[in-house]
Amino acid sequence: xxxxxxxxxxxxxxxxxxxxxxxxxxxxxxxxxxxxxxxxxxxxxxxxxxxxxxxxxxxxxxxxxxxxxxxxxxxxxxxxxxxxxxxxxxxxxxxxxxxxxxxxxxxxxxxxxxxxxxxxxxxxxxxxxxxxxxxxxxxxxxxxxxxxxxxxxxxxxxxxxxxxxxxxxxxxxxxxxxxxxxxxxxxxxxxxxxxxxxxxxxxxxxxxxxxxxxxxxxxxxxxxxxxxxxxxxxxxxxxxxxxxxxxxxxxxxxxxx
Amino acid sequence: xxxxxxxxxxxxxxxxxxxxxxxxxxxxxxxxxxxxxxxxxxxxxxxxxxxxxxxxxxxxxxxxx
Numbered sequence: 001x002x003x004x005x006x007x008x009x010x011x012x013x014x015x016x017x018x019x020x021x022x023x024x025x026x027x028x029x030x031x032x033x034x035x036x037x038x039x040x041x042x043x044x045x046x047x048x049x050x051x052x053x054x055x056x057x058x059x060x061x062x063x064x065x066x067x068x069x070x071x072x073x074x075x076x077x078x079x080x081x082x083x084x085x086x087x088x089x090x091x092x093x094x095x096x097x098x099x100x101x102x103x104x105x106x107x108x109x110x111x112x113x114x115x116x117x118x119x120x121x122x123x124x125x126x127x128x129x130x131x132x133x134x135x136x137x138x139x140x141x142x143x144x145x146x147x148x149x150x151x152x153x154x155x156x157x158x159x160x161x162x163x164x165x166x167x168x169x170x171x172x173x174x175x176x177x178x179x180x181x182x183x184x185x186x187x188x189x190x191x192x193x194x195x196x197x198x199x200x201x202x203x204x205x206x207x208x209x210x211x212x213x214x215x216x217x218x219x220x221x222x223x224x225x226x227x228x229x230x231x232x233x234x235x236x237x238x239x240x241x242x243x244x245x246x247x248x249x250x251x252x253x254x255x256x257x
Numbered sequence: 258x259x260x261x262x263x264x265x266x267x268x269x270x271x272x273x274x275x276x277x278x279x280x281x282x283x284x285x286x287x288x289x290x291x292x293x294x295x296x297x298x299x300x301x302x303x304x305x306x307x308x309x310x311x312x313x314x315x316x317x318x319x320x321x322x
Contacts, residue, residue: 016322026320041321042289044263044314047282052317056287059318069321077294084296085289085316156322184322206322 002201004148004179005094005126007065009036012196013226014067014181015219016206023058025215030062033219039067039096039204042086067128069096074109076116083120095120096150096183096204098130106156106184110137114144121145130183133167135174142178149178150204153195154185157207161191165198172199189218189225196229197237258309275302277313288317 001008014037020026030038040059045052059066068086073079076099083095099116101109108131117127121144129141133151141149151171154160162168163185172180182195183204192203203226212218259266262281271277274290274297290297291314297305307313 016320018320018322020320039321041319042316043319045283045286045288045317046263047278047286047315050286050317052288052319053286055320056318071321081291081294081296082316085291085314088296088298089287089289089316089318 002179004037004128009065009202011035011037011223011226012202012230013192013223014039014202014204015209016204017055017059018206019210020215023055026210027058027062029209029215029219030064032216033209033223035064035223037065037067038062039069039206040090041069041071042082042089065094066090066092067094067096068092069130070098072100073098074100076112076119079112079116080119083116083125084123087125093124093126094128095125096128096130107152108132110134113137114140117141117146118144128181133164133171135171138171138175142175147178148181149175150181150183152184153182153191153203156184158185159187159208160185161187162194162198165194168195168200169198189221192222193225193229193232196226197232199233202226260307260309261312263313263315271307273303274305274307274313277307278302278315281315283315286317288315290315 011034013033013035015030015033015035016039017026068090070079070082073082079099099109099112101107113129117129120127127146128148128150129146130150138149154163179201181202181204182200186192186205186208195203209215209218259268271280293312
């Protein structure tokens with residue numbers, strides 16, 4: 001069973017809670033995905049409107065674990081303060097650490113990410129860093145205390161799938177014992193299956209489900225793809241080859257010339 | 258004095274950060290607070306003074322990816 005910081009999880013699909021047509025559809029999608037963990041965030045709350053209180057009620061009713069993020073943070077200081085605020089509100093040491101570099105690609109500021117991960121780990125957090133597939137950065141994150149890595153598949157919300165299969169495969173080979181989660185950029189269930197077939201431990205996605213025409217059906221589709229991809233990985237799939245290899249035995253074939 | 262709360266100026270004179278939250282109607286809402294960019298734990302709000310020009314952030318759970 002997959003363990004993330006000593007917490008055993010059944011499902012290898014982590015789902016975001018944003019961008020759904022309604023809170024009810026979000027809740028149905030989470031159930032259809034059969035996931036154990038959802039990502040959440042923090043935003044400014046009005047003393048009168050209190051939108052956040054209603055949302056938190058919805059999430060608590062689901063009875064599953066939350067992974068708060070630091071989405072939108074562009075500096076180490078912002079990310080660390082947001083993580084500290086999230087820990088108090090959500091009551092968990094887990095944090096999906098995002099330090100964003102570029103507004104167009106939302107790619108991580110890997111230098112800030114490593115620095116923030118070090119600060120937060122020393123402060124008792126269990127950090128899930130949203131990173132790239134760069135091996136050097138991954139090593140720095142592990143040195144900083146990260147026991148899980150979350151490389152992107154593609155830019156957040158882009159639905160492009162796995163942009164750098166070679167890089168992701170290398171990362172998997174380089175860190176055989178660290179839980180690796182492909183986070184972001186997936187569009188369709190086959191992307192998730194491909195990540196799992198590479199040996200990734202889980203996938204985290206949001207937009208591909210939330211913005212689908214039928215989010216609940218798509219959540220179900222992703223759940224099946226993740227399960228299929230994992231089973232395929234465990235079943236030790238064939239390596240591709242260039243030439244054909246007959247599947248029907250040649251021995252014993254009739255001579256009919 | 259003027260305090261910037263979630264980006265908006267407020268004219269008020271609270272005795273502490275906890276008093277400010279009460280004055281603004283947060284009551285028992287589940288929120289986290291920061292003062293001038295630094296986290297202020299809930300149990301420290303009562304002894305945390307706010308001064309003219311301070312920036313206060315009051316955040317709550319929200320959807321996230």
